[in-house]
Amino acid sequence: MISWFNRWPERQARLARWGLLLAWLGLIALLLKPELGPAYGSIVCRESTICRPGIGNDLFWNIGLPLVILVVYLSHELWRRICPLSFVSQLFRALGWQRTVLNRAGKPQVAAISESSWLARHHIQLQWGLLIAGLSLRLLIANSNGLVLALLFAASLLAALISGWAYGGKTFCQYLCPFAPAQQILSGPRSLLSSQAHLGGSSKTTQSMCRTVGAQGQDISTCVACAKPCFDIDAERTYWQSLSGKRGMAWAWYSYPGLILAFFLLIQSYAPAGASDHGIDYLTSNLFTYDGRLAAMAWQSLLPAGWPQLPRILAIPALLSAGGVASERLFHQIERLQQHQLRAASPEPAKERAIHRTRLLASFAAINIYFYFKRNLFDSGDSLGWVELQLLIVAISSVWLYRSWDRDRSLYERENTSTSLRKRLAKLGAKLQPLLAGRQLEDLSPGEVFVLANALPVQETSQRQSIYLDVLRDLLSSGRLDRTASLKTLVDLRTSLRLADADHQSALEILTSEDPRLTSLSPEDLAGLSLCRNAAAQEIEDLLLLSGSTVLHLDRLDAYGRGRLNRIQIESGLDEASWAQLLNEFGPGSQYGERQLSQRLQLVNQAMARRESLAELSRRLPLAAPLVLSLDRQIARFLPDLVALIRSGLTAPGEQRPDEACLALLRSLSPNVLACLASEDDTTTAITAWLDGIETKLARISPLPEAAEVLEGLWLDTDPSVALWALMVLRQVDNRQAERLLQTPRTGLPSSKTLKGFLEGEQLASIEILAAIADQPLILRLEPGALVGLDRLCNLRQWRQGDPIERPAGGVLILLAGSCEQRQSLVPGSAPKTIAEHGSGTILGLADYFGEHKSGSQARLVASPDGCSALMFSRTGFGNLLDISPIFEQSLIRELAISCESLQRSLQAKQQQQQHQRMRRMSTES
Numbered sequence: 024m025i026s027w028f029n030r031w032p033e034r035q036a037r038l039a040r041w042g043l044l045l046a047w048l049g050l051i052a053l054l055l056k057p058e059l060g061p062a063y064g065s066i067v068c069r070e071s072t073i074c075r076p077g078i079g080n081d082l083f084w085n086i087g088l089p090l091v092i093l094v095v096y097l098s099h100e101l102w103r104r105i106c107p108l109s110f111v112s113q114l115f116r117a118l119g120w121q122r123t124v125l126n127r128a129g130k131p132q133v134a135a136i137s138e139s140s141w142l143a144r145h146h147i148q149l150q151w152g153l154l155i156a157g158l159s160l161r162l163l164i165a166n167s168n169g170l171v172l173a174l175l176f177a178a179s180l181l182a183a184l185i186s187g188w189a190y191g192g193k194t195f196c197q198y199l200c201p202f203a204p205a206q207q208i209l210s211g212p213r214s215l216l217s218s219q220a221h222l223g224g225s226s227k228t229t230q231s232m233c234r235t236v237g238a239q240g241q242d243i244s245t246c247v248a249c250a251k252p253c254f255d256i257d258a259e260r261t262y263w264q265s266l267s268g269k270r271g272m273a274w275a276w277y278s279y280p281g282l283i284l285a286f287f288l289l290i291q292s293y294a295p296a297g298a299s300d301h302g303i304d305y306l307t308s309n310l311f312t313y314d315g316r317l318a319a320m321a322w323q324s325l326l327p328a329g330w331p332q333l334p335r336i337l338a339i340p341a342l343l344s345a346g347g348v349a350s351e352r353l354f355h356q357i358e359r360l361q362q363h364q365l366r367a368a369s370p371e372p373a374k375e376r377a378i379h380r381t382r383l384l385a386s387f388a389a390i391n392i393y394f395y396f397k398r399n400l401f402d403s404g405d406s407l408g409w410v411e412l413q414l415l416i417v418a419i420s421s422v423w424l425y426r427s428w429d430r431d432r433s434l435y436e437r438e439n440t441s442t443s444l445r446k447r448l449a450k451l452g453a454k455l456q457p458l459l460a461g462r463q464l465e466d467l468s469p470g471e472v473f474v475l476a477n478a479l480p481v482q483e484t485s486q487r488q489s490i491y492l493d494v495l496r497d498l499l500s501s502g503r504l505d506r507t508a509s510l511k512t513l514v515d516l517r518t519s520l521r522l523a524d525a526d527h528q529s530a531l532e533i534l535t536s537e538d539p540r541l542t543s544l545s546p547e548d549l550a551g552l553s554l555c556r557n558a559a560a561q562e563i564e565d566l567l568l569l570s571g572s573t574v575l576h577l578d579r580l581d582a583y584g585r586g587r588l589n590r591i592q593i594e595s596g597l598d599e600a601s602w603a604q605l606l607n608e609f610g611p612g613s614q615y616g617e618r619q620l621s622q623r624l625q626l627v628n629q630a631m632a633r634r635e636s637l638a639e640l641s642r643r644l645p646l647a648a649p650l651v652l653s654l655d656r657q658i659a660r661f662l663p664d665l666v667a668l669i670r671s672g673l674t675a676p677g678e679q680r681p682d683e684a685c686l687a688l689l690r691s692l693s694p695n696v697l698a699c700l701a702s703e704d705d706t707t708t709a710i711t712a713w714l715d716g717i718e719t720k721l722a723r724i725s726p727l728p729e730a731a732e733v734l735e736g737l738w739l740d741t742d743p744s745v746a747l748w749a750l751m752v753l754r755q756v757d758n759r760q761a762e763r764l765l766q767t768p769r770t771g772l773p774s775s776k777t778l779k780g781f782l783e784g785e786q787l788a789s790i791e792i793l794a795a796i797a798d799q800p801l802i803l804r805l806e807p808g809a810l811v812g813l814d815r816l817c818n819l820r821q822w823r824q825g826d827p828i829e830r831p832a833g834g835v836l837i838l839l840a841g842s843c844e845q846r847q848s849l850v851p852g853s854a855p856k857t858i859a860e861h862g863s864g865t866i867l868g869l870a871d872y873f874g875e876h877k878s879g880s881q882a883r884l885v886a887s888p889d890g891c892s893a894l895m896f897s898r899t900g901f902g903n904l905l906d907i908s909p910i911f912e913q914s915l916i917r918e919l920a921i922s923c924e925s926l927q928r929s930l931q932a933k934q935q936q937q938q939h940q941r942m943r944r945m946s947t948e949s
Contacts (some may be wrong), residue, residue, distance in 0.1 A: 029100055030226065033234050033242045040110040047107050050087075056170035067308045073295060074313035077169050081312050084166065089397055094210045096390055096419070098216040102207070103231035103255055104207070111180055112187035112195040113233070116245070119590055124289055132596045133191035135249055136198060138547075146198040147271030151278075151925035153201040155347070158286055159340040162293075162914050164318045166311060191594065192249025193233060194426060204275045207254060211386050212262045212379075212430055215423045220257040221439040221503075222469070227561060231255040235788070238569040243561040248551030251502070256554070258440075263432045266378055273310055274351055277381070280388040281350020285343050287396040291321045293317070294323060307398045307409070354385050376431055387424050391416060436504075436512055443497040444476060444516065447490050477519040487520040492530045499534060499541050502550025506531070506541060508694040552597075556605060559595040563588070563609055573668045574616045575609035611671045618666040627665060627688060628724070630658045633736070634693070636727040638912035640756070641803075647730075647752045648803040649810055652695060652910050653745050656806065659699035665738050666706045680713050690717055731757050738764050757758035792819050795892065800864050809908045816900040820893055822886035832883075833898035835868040841891030843867075843884045860887065869919060872901060 053059055057077030068074035095102045103109065115121050123131040134144050146915070157175075165171045186195040196203055213219060220229035228234045228242045232255045237243045246253075252261045267274050287306060293314060294305035305311055325338040362377035394416040398409035448455060449464055458478050459467075467475065479487060494516065498504035504512060510527055517527060535541050544552070566587055567575060580588065592602055609615045634654040641647040669681045680686065689710055700707050734756065737749035753761040792813045796802050802810065809816075822828055828843055830836050840863055847856040861867060867884070896904065905912040 027658060029228075031104070032240070032858065033102075033236050034240060035102050035382060037236075039105045043105055044110055046105040047176065047180075050079055050083060051173045053077070053082075054173035054176075055677050057169060067310045068313055073316055074166050074310075075169075075315035078171060079169050080167055081309065082173070084312050085309050085397075092209065092390075092393065093416075095206050095214075096423075097214060098254075099206055099210040099214045099258060100217050100231040106196070108179060108183045108200065109196050111184040112193065114184065115188040116191070116594070117235075119591070120188065121191060123593060126596070126598070128599050131593050133247060133594050134189060135247065136194055137190050138251075141197050142590075144270060147204055147269065147275055150199065150201050150204050151167075151271065151275045153199075154205065155282065155340065155343055157201055158282065158343055162286070162289055162317075162339045162343075163336060167314050167317055179202055190249070191247040191596070192257065194249055197250040197254070203254075204272070206277050207258075207261070207265075207272075208276050208382075208386050208674045209390060210258055210262075211383055211423070212259045212427050212435075214258070215419065215426070217258065219259065219438075220261060221435065222442055226261050227557065229256055230258060237565040241565075243556040243565050244554075245562070245594070246554045246558045247594060248554045251547040251551045253554075259435055263435055266375060266382075266432075274347075274376075277351040277354035277385055278347030279350070280385055280392055281346040281348070281353070282343060283389055283396075284350070287392075288346075289342060291338060293320065294626070306396060311436075324818025350385075354381055357381050357384065372431060372433070379431065380428065383424055383427055385431070387420050390420050396831075398626075403445070413684040437515060438469040439503055440494065440498065440513065440516055441472040443494040444490070445472050446497065447493045448472070448475060449858050473515060473519045476516070477521070479520075480874045487522060488526055488530070490521055491516065491520055491526060492533060496528050496537075497832055499546075500538070500549060501553045502546040502548070505546045552601065555595045555597055557600065559591050559597060559605060560608070562591045563605070564615075566591075567609070573619055573664055574611050574613065574671045575606065576611070577606070616668060616671055620665070620672060623661060623668055624684065626690060627658060630654060630661065631688075631691070632724045632727055633733045634658065635724050636730050639727070640730040640752075644755055645802055646751065646755060649748055649805060650734075650745070650752060651808045652804075652806045653737070653740075653742075653748075655693055655695040655910065656699045662696070662700060662710070663706045666709050670709065686717065687712065690714055695910045695913075698910045731760060733766065735760065742808060744807040744811040747811060792817075792894070795819055796894075799839055801837060801839075801894075804911045804914050805904075805908055806910065809904060809911070812907075813894070817894045817896045820895045821890065822892075823890045824886055824888045826882040826886045826890075828886060828891075828893075830868055830871075830895065831897045833868075835866060835872050835874050835896045835898075835901040836884075837894045837896070838863050838865045839892045839894065841889045842887040843891050843893075844887055846883050846885060865921050866915070869915065872898060873919070904935065 052076070057079065091102060122134045124134045126132050130723050142149070160171075160175070165175060184193045186199055210217070218230055226242070228244050232253065233245045233247075234242045235245050246256070252264050254261045267273075290311050293311060293316075295316075321336045322334045324332045325335050325342075326333050358377050358381040361380055362373050365373040365376055391413075395413060398412070445464060445467070454651075455464065455475070458475060464472075464475075468594065476490065479490075491513075495504075495509065495513065499509070500508055509531070510524060513527065517523070540549070563575065566584060567573065570580070570584055572579075575589075595602070597605065607613060634651055637647050637651050637654065669685055673679070673681065681689075692710075697707060697710070700710075731753065734749045734753040735928055738746050738753070740746050740749070750761055750764065753764070794809060796810075822843070828836070838861060842860055842862045844857045845859045845861065847858055861884075905915075
């Protein structure tokens, strides 16, 4: 399951973070200056004299905080992406002003928390201590004191800002934020609506991992592996790895329900005498939020008269801690009972499963205790709706508990392995189709992926070993598998592939010889290295996109490119060897270049397949021909990048031409594609040189997509004229589908209503012209943009028999129907002599247009007995047509060249004939 919150574009998430940050700053201002807010009086304060003025505390404690807890419970990744404190901690990174230190090679890199440091080893205890201190401070003064609460907020923002400058990544969120452990407790192995990062997906940025916006608006990772494993990258992996051995996590998890219960019971201890007599519940009525007596009561004894004096300033932290200890002891006993019960059924994983289920129960208790006491979120003065809210929370938490109850580490690892196995099986391509029975590999469940691996032909043992080797390489290099435990972990995979333990040992030997770091680095270090490499690789790809390059040429980078590349190295923290290896992967002849070339070739082939499908359609439906030209232009847009990639791959000495696959594609390009590339000098020069002496031949492509499918894709084209023309053609092919498309919203594109209005006659001039040329060869030479705009470039004219036809100076006439005669004279009384007759499809006036002749030199034309109709272009209108129709212009130039060549041959033949006659005459005379 890929959650929408993970796919939420970073650009929009930034707006949400800015909105929350500004709202929080506004809340701080409201806490400092209550008079800035509305003249608000709580309903419960009308019956009490202990209230302080202001609404800020109420907004935060009774609305803001409960909503945040509920959001975290439903989807931790949503809150982790929009949290204002997390946003503030990343400001210095966005500005490039983070603190740097020198690494072992003497190169600067962004400072990071060392895994061996005190903070890395004890951060859970620190965060949980800060949480208890915060709860104590709230009970003592901050709950109703706007000034103190505002100072706490400001201190939190300042701490996030300073930690973001001092250390890379989400240091504040991972090591300092008091609410961070509570988020893990509320989420458990996975939140109800969060994604499952280990099941993979098309996005390289999982869950709430650090990211930024790339050159094309895409999300790219900026992870620096500040925490390994990371709750923001794969929450469930973090959960299983911290199930045992994570210092302080067990105590924090089991003590959380007791802390919440003790907190609300201590609130009740502040209730003024007689409040209940007036029908006011001190806790559920939110009166505690406005109670102005808290600071004055800090030194008063919590115990009743006659008991030893115990000031609240000492009693509250002690009782909160006592509640946590009692809760921890209770759930520890529940864990032991479960372990005892589970040991009989499955003794080996009994302890881990008992811990897992007990933690689920603790989280279930914590969320329900909180919302049981926090009944009245809104200041309504009573508990109206609290029962419905409590039932909703119980229902949500029950579903969450049910989904996670039977999960265990082995199931997670099996699913994790299936992701790598799925990637490897995808490389088999067509070989898998008979086994998939019409389904897609992406649709298979993790269990079905293992079954599919088991169904591979038995005789292909080497292929099975290759699959196992690739899966093992992927898991080990990314740190998702411990090498020492890999033999046991991958037993199911070996069973599915019918391999023995010896095959595993052989694979390990191969991998460790390829990369010795697999043995020298821990899985956590390998995971951090993989994350940093992937983030740096994405940023380098983004740099190439921004610079318009296809591969990385260090010597060709400008100052900005060199500066950004240096910043990527500093932020990634990669050592010199890893950085050099990464740069080589993007250099000329690298796998990245080959991958980019393969993608471009596939893109062009797909476009050519769509073109051929419409070309076949245009043979029986000429109306589709303009769309073929549109696809020719689309193919031409892909070629500059393709040619640049081919050039960068020609690295062998004396290598002048690309391989046969590239040549086969280039020689099958339509001449119209090259016509669209007239301005791309480097591209056309390279293609011409490569194809010199090679016959151009249109390749037969199969299988072709359905024409209706291609037309439906063109309906979403950003060019409205292409979308309109595709819709008109689709109406001829499948009118029902065309009408359905008209009801489909075109997000970010011209609306369906606008295009439908055109079809229904809002621009009658264009429709009249288009109807006139629908069966003319002209429609085969103009793109939709030119055809739709013909009414602005020319006029449709008709003449009867004998009518004179006058063209504007330098204008052009394209005959559509009938014919006209070119006569020597139109003077009354003289016998007109017909020099030539021009039929339908003839273009008149090209010599005048290209030769810039004046109107006085134009031929005199009259309509033939049947009359004629034509498109009349002024010089400017025809020039505009050629500007927007390079294919039409090239075809005219070719026709003129052929005409000139034919005329030249005719003149040469006539000269030779005259010379021959003179020689015969001279011979006769002699």
